[in-house]
Amino acid sequence: MSFLLQVVRITIPYALAALGGALSERGGVINIALEGTLLVGAFGGAVGAYYTHNALLGLLCGIGAGAALQLVHGLACVRWKADQIVSGLAANLLALGATRFFLKLCFDSTANSPRIAAWRTGAPFLIMALAAAFLAHGLLYGTRFGLRLRACGEHPEAARTLGVQVARVRLAAVALAGALAGLGGVWLAFDQHKFVDNMSAGRGYVALAAMIFGKWRPLPACAACLLFGLAEAAQIGLQASGIGLPTQLVQMLPYLMTILALTGGGGRARGPAALGTPYEAE
């Protein structure tokens, strides 16, 4: 049972960030900024919960912080057409620097925040993550917005011709991605009852990997997250029981599998056609 709990614990932030990544990239916006979004989500959640003494308000702060960071990324690369990779990396750098700066400013610490009021159980997050997975799937494949979003990712010119406002749709997708990854970050902080410096620790990139492994589709992306979570939990279990499998080899797994997926193992992974290209109406 504790093993299962461990798997769920690890998978939740991966899945939420990967879902955000899928929405944003299906709309044509590359999202390397997931890493920083998890981090500001965690920080927003911790700061909100600390000052309001209310976990729910903290949660909303975290979601807001995630959406805000993604909107900065979105404004830069959708509205102003900066390179999406450059702007994503800058967003990550901004997140790391800003959380450290405000950690010092708010709590006079370089390591972590004080203990925060958070829920004792992860159940609400599990429910929210599950709901998010199916909602994202439904949104992408079952709604008018989803159809428009996918059109913006595959052929923005055609979408524009049919009256879709490409920039607006893409910005909405990016903001949604920020809210989802921000929620994943809140879980990181709530799980430990505090914010810890750089607590996203590369999870955003693992989520990006899972999203690619799931071929840019919400449900398969979540399945990939579960797979990565299983491997990580198994490795922690093995380590605790003293069976020596090098930690580093398990850490490599998500990255190796993603590369494998890109080379065509199990059907070639291909991104949306217009991924990474800014669109400008003539």
Add this chain to the structure above:
Amino acid sequence: MTMRRALLGPLGALLVATAVGSLLVLAYGQAPAQVWMLLLRGTWGNAYGIGQVLYKATPLMCAGLAVALPLRAGLFNIGAEGQLTVGALAAAVVGAHAARLPAPLAILLVIAAAALAGGAWASIAGGLRTRFGAHEVITTIMLNFLAAALVNWLGTRWLYLREAQHTAELAASARLPRLAVLASALHGSAASLALLVALALCGAAAWLLFRTRLGFEMRAVGLSPLAAETAHIALGRTTFVALALAGALAGVGSIAFVQGYKYYFEEGFTGGVGYMGIAVAVLARNHPLAIIPAALFFGTLSQGGLVVNFLVPKEMVDVLQAVVIVAVAVASAQLGRRGRA
């Protein structure tokens, strides 16, 4: 693009960064003017500060080249961080075993090891791209994490000294002299002759890009792969070579630390320099010679953060770096478009 227009972006970025930075300083209850003065005086105002800026700028130049060169061929190398790490480990291991060789040979051997290892690591991404069409942005990110895990495994299993988290020290003959041997005022700073290597590489990259056939082919592929292929330029080969070269350049970036300062490999020494290489390349608009001032600028910020740390948390400069990157990227997109129209 004219010189004036090329400078417009960076100047605007500097202005925005100063404004954002001043707000952060105010939020921390300090006087912006005082902090900026201190930052300038602590970096360019004395010999030690200048030395430290030069030390920080050295790997930034190499990492910047490692991003700029392949970008000219239309390839986004996000893997400089991993290439730097792998290059550093190779340099440290080779250097530790070079005791019997005369100094110039040992030094060159270590640099070659760094270049070869970094180049080989980047070639994985090159091979994946040319053989399978796997996008280099994703593969180089994945390779960064693979490099970190691999190095940690090799290190803790075999290479690190038992009582420390680093490799054995380089043989004396394999070490690069400090810059202080040329300018005694720099005594005490970590700047070494690695700076001259980095400067030479910037020059060499400019020559390669603008004066050789390979450079022409790279730029042609970057401008229009289809047109390049029609002109019988081998796309696959050019792509592979561009990435391998980039990896070698990034790898050499590690010598500032391994061969010129600490004399051993230690995990985390890169401190994100590989990623900052992207910022350097963006600011330099991928011109190898403009890499030099761009690297000096980010080196100044990074050293300046340490100088003002007792007034304002040094992480303020990370925020400023991010602001500069976004502003320059936006400006180059906007100005570039207007330039074409």
